[in-house]
Amino acid sequence: MVRVALLSNPKSTGNRQTLPRVRSYCASNPDIFHYEVEHVDQIGRALQTIARVEPTVIVINGGDGTVQAALTELYQGAHFPGRVPPIAVLPNGKTNLIALDLGIHGDPIKALERIVAIAKAGVDEHVVARELIALSDGQADSRPVLGMFLGGAGLADSILYCRNRIYPLGLSNGLSHFLTALAVIASILFGIRGRFMPPSTRPVSISLIRDGQLAGRFAVLIVTTLEKLLLGARPGDSRTGNMKLMAVDQSVPALFRFLWASLFKGLGKGAMQGIHMAQGDTIRIEGDRSSVILDGELFEAAEGRPIVLRSTAPVPFLRLAA
Known part of the structure; x- marks a missing residue:
């Protein structure tokens, strides 16, 4: 057998x-x-x-x-x-x-x-x-792509920067991610731009059905159905949906609050200015050439063609620790 x-x-x-x-x-x-x-x-x-x-x-x-x-x-x-x-x-x-x-x-x-x-x-x-994240353009006849972790806005730009600029250097994953983080922080803190620096983020609109809309430039955008968000955050009430969302404004104060709360496990424990956390079962991401990455694969929103995320029915997974 x-x-x-x-x-x-x-x-x-x-x-x-x-x-x-x-x-x-x-x-x-x-x-x-x-x-x-x-x-x-x-x-x-x-x-x-x-x-x-x-x-x-x-x-x-x-x-x-x-x-x-x-x-x-x-x-x-x-x-x-x-x-x-x-x-x-x-x-x-x-x-x-x-x-x-x-x-x-x-x-x-x-x-x-x-x-x-x-x-x-x-x-x-x-x-x-x-649950899985079903990503589509919202049309009834489109076949969704499924995954469990989506990064968008500045986070997607950072992932692409790491993939296209840092990984080809042949460094270890850990060092590559560290150098990417340094470059991203430097670009936000000091406004450094250039061919070998991460690009500036594009404006994006994020809509949670029944729970309003966020709009602006975000250094971090995460949507996931994993048990924990990146860095241990646990937002919201599961009754509003199974997809967990975290967005961090593209600003120095918001980024410092995010880093501080991440280091001391404070994410999701209280409201913080510039850090938005919610849960939902349908999320729309709109913007002009705004990139998102679902489990390593790149997708792009365009004017009049939003990215629509919906949570699926539960799927069984095997966890090693009972």
């Missing part, structure tokens, strides 16, 4: 070093069915094959784009009639936010060993429900 179905993308950055070990481990373990894809377009067919072996758990082993495409196909592809098996995500890619939220970190082989052990013993105590 197959306990774990592992879907791997050998072209993801993290797998270039770890995949040979993963292949060796899977080859010696009859409890694992290992399927590899080289492009996200192959994920639908992969999940059709995986459904035939009826796994107890599905594990995604790839970068942010692979995870996003697999979640979209699992939710919309109807490959598992009745109920999708719980999903786990191996630590891979640049951010690993979904894996961290599920308590999966460190060496991928050790994480995989733990997942196999849980699948053998029984998964019920480890299954948690998470």
Whole structure:
């Protein structure tokens, strides 16, 4: 009996070093069915094959784009009639936010060993429900893309700056993120601009159905359905919706309040000027060429073509810590 179905993308950055070990481990373990894809377009067919072996758990082993495409196909592809098996995500890619939220970190082989052990013993105590973010242009006939963490406004610009300017330097992820943070802070504090600095943020409008609208320039915009927002913030009342939103004004005082509250775990514990936190089930993001990044993939709003976010029905995930 197959306990774990592992879907791997050998072209993801993290797998270039770890995949040979993963292949060796899977080859010696009859409890694992290992399927590899080289492009996200192959994920639908992969999940059709995986459904035939009826796994107890599905594990995604790839970068942010692979995870996003697999979640979209699992939710919309109807490959598992009745109920999708719980999903786990191996630590891979640049951010690993979904894996961290599920308590999966460190060496991928050790994480995989733990997942196999849980699948053998029984998964019920480890299954948690998470809603996904369905991103679309709001049209009835559009096929949404699904994910769990969206960064927009200045945060999206910073991610793109790191991806296009800092990562090519070949530095470690930690150092790359540190240098990006320094450049972003310098551009906000001192107004430094230039070819090798992060771009200035564009105006954006954020609408929460039933809860009003925010408009302006934001240094940070986060929407997520993960259990915790980045840096530990927990906003709002879940009765208003499952998507958590945090926006920080593009101003020096707001940025300092945000950094201070982040360091001392004060985010979400009280109102702070320039820091906006809310929850909702439908969010519209509008602006002229305003970028958002959903689980590593870039999308762009335009005049008359907003980005619409809706939360989905709960999806089962496997959390390692019961």
